[in-house]
Amino acid sequence: MPPPLGFIYGMIIGWRTDLIELVFNPSTAARILSIPLGVHGGPDEFHWPSTTNCHYTCKEGYKDMRNLLSMAEALSSTAVTLEAKFWNFLWSSRALPRCKETCWRAIQGYLPLKERLFSRRVDVDPGCPFCATERENEDHLFIHCPAAKHVWFASQLVVRVASFSTFRELWLAVLELHDEEVLALVQSTVYAIWEARNHTIFQQRQFTMDNVLGRVRCLTEEVRVRDQMRAPSVALPATWKTPTSGTIKFNFDAYYHVNGSTGLGMVARNCNGEVMAAACSYPHSALSPLLAEAMSLRWTMQLAIDLGFRRICLETDCLQLFNCLKAKENERSYLSSIIRECCTL
Ligand SMILES: [Zn+2]
Structure with missing residues (x-):
């Protein structure tokens, strides 16, 4: 055996x-x-x-x-890792979602550009709507077209896009810079050019560089207002409250790292705020942050019993754990097993 x-x-x-x-x-x-x-x-x-x-x-x-x-x-290909890095960077931008999506579609070759439609036998003129001298594809519309060149150069970025032979090259340069502000501006500019192109084709509006640059400024302002609204209001500092007379309050918490390493900590104080006990523990690891929090609770309760405290109050900052305790779901999971044990304790 x-x-x-x-x-x-x-x-x-x-x-x-x-x-x-x-x-x-x-x-x-x-x-x-x-x-x-x-x-x-x-x-x-x-x-x-x-x-x-x-x-x-x-x-x-x-x-x-x-x-x-x-x-x-x-893991088997560094190229794939680089590609993943590129997309993560592109999607992490502060630009508006519609700007990011347009750029993603343009880089992937998903935009319904005239040359693409023409090659699929759609009855359209494949020429660029701005200059009408070249076929409309991503490289031309966003880089080589004189209209686009003027926009990029007159923009806040002051870029001479003639130095890039393809649209993708422009993005590789942005990736190398790794500047969030530049990334958001490039994405807004690509979106503004795409929008101006659609207005020219479908609404017969005249393309002007000032309109496109004005649109980029509007998009940037929209981002600023959105970020301001999202910014958390100044939170009032949390104040620790003493427990009632004769009760010991246990504050406990868990540390969890993505590699699984875990740490548990607790401090017990009386109604005068005096520390009655404090401890930390390093279990091997936990499978998730929530499990680490639950382990921390079980460990704290066991310590409270071992120390002989009978009237206790437990305080956690983990709302999810609190909700699990309240729900007392009796399902088959590691978490439920620990919660059941906490209830027994
Ligand atoms: Zn053109």
């Missing part, structure tokens, strides 16, 4: 770290050690960690396989 991977010593239940690290490779051992164990024992259960309720479905299994495959592809 193989030796058990867990141990029970008095009230302490834990993984046999020495044995697990001896048998498994480091990454597998770390995964095993991050599985929370119930302090009261209980039968083993099957859990699917990718869903919140820990139930396996074919859909979730498929999604996980897809994620694993795309991660493997990204």
Whole structure:
């Protein structure tokens, strides 16, 4: 019979770290050690960690396989990683969503430009609506067309786009600069040129450089107003309140890093605000920030009992944990197991 991977010593239940690290490779051992164990024992259960309720479905299994495959592809090619970096940068911009989307469509070649439509046998004149001397494609409309060149040069960016042979090259230069303000301005300018092109074709409006530059200024102002409205109002500093006489208040929290490393901390104070106890603990790891918070609560409650405090008050900054405790859902998940144990405690 193989030796058990867990141990029970008095009230302490834990993984046999020495044995697990001896048998498994480091990454597998770390995964095993991050599985929370119930302090009261209980039968083993099957859990699917990718869903919140820990139930396996074919859909979730498929999604996980897809994620694993795309991660493997990204790791196998630096080009793909660079591409991912590029798109992340482009979408993280402060520009308006419609500007970002237009740029994404232009770079991907999804804009219904005349040359593209013509090549698909749509009955249109493939010529540029501004200069009518060249066919309308992304490189011409946004870079080579004299109208676009004037806009870029007269804009706040003062760019001589003639130095770029393709539209994509312009974007690679923006990526290299890695300047958020420049990125948002480039995106707004591309959108303004695209809008002016549509107005010229569909509303027979005359293209003027001043109109396009004025539009870029309007878009920039729209961004500024939006950001101002989104900025959080100055929050009042949270004040800690003393518990009622005879009650000990426990404030607890958990630290969680994406690599799984976890830290738990708590401080107990009486009605005069005097510190009665304080502790920290470093469990092997947790599977999620919420699980770390739940582990922190269970650990704090166990400490309160061990220290002999009977009238206690627990305070957390994790609303999600509070809601889980209130709901007391009896589903099959690591979180529910810990919540059940907290209720027992
Ligand atoms: Zn043109």
